[in-house]
Amino acid sequence: MKVLFLDRDGVINIDHGHVSRIEDFVFIDGIFELCKYYISKNYKVIVVTNQTGIGLNLYTLDDFLKVNNYMLEEFKKHGVDILDVFYCPHDPNSNCECRKPKPKMFFDAKDKYNIDLENSIMVGDKITDAIAAYNAGIKNIYLINNDEELDFNVLRVKTLLEVIK
Ligand SMILES: [Mg+2]
Ligand SMILES: [Zn+2]
Incomplete structure (x- = not known):
């Protein structure tokens, strides 16, 4: 199975910082088209997100799950089935195993669904x-609106539609 992996905040929805309410969840232009394109190419879609706000007690796990259900329902309305959502609920100082930049959430997804990581795609904004994604062995990595330096190659894009090739 090949997967289009998506970060959440800044890729699926506008990152206002610790988005935890449905009314603050605004989909970014092109996200449904992007997903539908890759689904038509036999990719599955999985979300991989750090939800630091839970660990920092800015919002609860329940708040996150409510927003998550809303997100999944909206995707469904637009003809997009999200296969799964992997999230890290820990705070940055907890040194947990799952928080990106650690690759564990990608490996957990691979273990669960037998994913061909090398031929999968990651779209992130940080x-x-x-x-x-790089440390998980994913070769096709896109960064949206980010010019920060990395010591490996990624594809820099300004809009989600540039991820469709
Ligand atoms: Mg993000
Ligand atoms: Zn974690």
Whole structure:
């Protein structure tokens, strides 16, 4: 199975910082088209997201799950089935195993679904997204609106539609 992996905040929805309410969840232009394109190419779509706000007690796991259900329902309305959502609920100082830039969430997805990581795609907006994906062995990594330096190659894009090739 090949997968289009998506970060959440800054890729699926506008990153206002710790988005935890449905009314603050605004889909980014092109996200449904992007997913539908890759689904038509036999990719599955999986979300891989750090939800630091839970660990920092800015919002609860339940808040996150409510927003997550809303997101999944909206995707469905637009003809997009999201296969799964992997999230890290820990705070940055906990040194957990799952928080990006660590690759564990990608490996957990691979273990669960037998994913061909090398031929999968990651779309992120932070270099930690790119580093996590790179360390998971993903070869096709896109960063949206990010010029920060990395010591490996990623594809820089300004819009989600540029990820469709
Ligand atoms: Mg992000
Ligand atoms: Zn974690």
